[in-house]
Amino acid sequence: xxxxKSDIFTEDQNNLANIAKVLxxxxxxxxxxxxxxxxxxxxxxxxxxxxxxxxxxxxxxxELKRVGIIQGTIExxxxxxxxxxxxxKNIQTLFETFxxxxxxxxxxxxxx
Amino acid sequence: xxxxKSDIFTEDQNNLANIAKVLxxxxxxxxxxxxxxxxxxxxxxxxxxxxxxxxxxxxxxxELKRVGIIQGTIExxxxxxxxxxxxxKNIQTLFETFxxxxxxxxxxxxxx
DNA sequence: AATATTAATCGTAATATTGCAATATAAAGA
DNA sequence: TCTTTATATTGCAATATTACGATTAATATT
Numbered sequence: 053x054x055x056x057k058s059d060i061f062t063e064d065q066n067n068l069a070n071i072a073k074v075l076x077x078x079x080x081x082x083x084x085x086x087x088x089x090x091x092x093x094x095x096x097x098x099x100x101x102x103x104x105x106x107x108x109x110x111x112x113x114x115e116l117k118r119v120g121i122i123q124g125t126i127e128x129x130x131x132x133x134x135x136x137x138x139x140x141k142n143i144q145t146l147f148e149t150f151x152x153x154x155x156x157x158x159x160x161x162x163x164x
Numbered sequence: 165x166x167x168x169k170s171d172i173f174t175e176d177q178n179n180l181a182n183i184a185k186v187l188x189x190x191x192x193x194x195x196x197x198x199x200x201x202x203x204x205x206x207x208x209x210x211x212x213x214x215x216x217x218x219x220x221x222x223x224x225x226x227e228l229k230r231v232g233i234i235q236g237t238i239e240x241x242x243x244x245x246x247x248x249x250x251x252x253k254n255i256q257t258l259f260e261t262f263x264x265x266x267x268x269x270x271x272x273x274x275x276x
Numbered sequence: 277a278a279t280a281t282t283a284a285t286c287g288t289a290a291t292a293t294t295g296c297a298a299t300a301t302a303a304a305g306a
Numbered sequence: 307t308c309t310t311t312a313t314a315t316t317g318c319a320a321t322a323t324t325a326c327g328a329t330t331a332a333t334a335t336t
Contacts, residue, residue: 054291076185166321
């Protein structure tokens with residue numbers, strides 16, 4: 053039905069999935085990588101860099117802001133975007149914890 | 165249009181986004197976490213554990229197999245699933261690299 | 277061979293996502 | 307105030323995703 057049954061999963065599972073989903077688009081990865089490179093930029097720079105229409109970029113930025121991984125500050129007519137360092141660290145830790153759960157027990161048991 | 169313009173992004177960007185997208189559903193997170201816990205199990209176990217219909221679980225398993233993060237071995241009428249340790253490590257490194265790109269330069273510059 | 281078990285596939289419905297043109301909004305400058 | 311600049315929102319079309327019932331395929335078991 054195209055509708056995720058999020059009520060049958062834990063909050064942590066939904067949370068991690070939700071963030072992974074936001075990272076699950078190359079335009080949003082590209083935006084983050086560009087922000088890493090230049091530290092800060094305005095929306096128009098991203099439209100030029102990425103090669104998608106302004107409304108499309110605006111939508112992707114909205115998604116990234118929704119999970120808090122970036123922040124936008126209004127500066128006159130433009131908006132200055134940057135990565136939110138604390139949230140970035142949080143999300144990094146989230147993934148690290150998820151991956152380490154398995155990595156730490158590798159070799160202890162074999163596969164099928 | 166619902167169609168990602170993957171041709172305008174780099175292979176790395178598409179690759180990371182593609183994997184993140186697969187992790188972007190709580191059912192698939194739940195499947196991976198269960199596999200971490202029990203090491204190996206058959207498909208029916210996952211259907212019972214997760215609480216989604218068998219075809220739905222089968223579809224999620226297909227996605228996970230598509231990116232190689234799990235593997236399934238036919239054992240009689242059932243299929244034994246487990247995490248692919250090497251691929252897991254690869255993907256872990258992929259995310260780690262992505263996140264460290266920013267973390268390593270935190271404090272060097274300020275935000276907006 | 278007939279039946280049971282398990283998983284994959286097919287078909288379908290409902291919802292979500294992606295992308296853009298057109299428009300709206302909001303602030304700066306002339 | 308009028309225009310310009312920059313971004314957000316709206317509305318829409320196309321495609322993708324999620325979920326499941328029904329069916330199929332393949333192997334065990336009797």
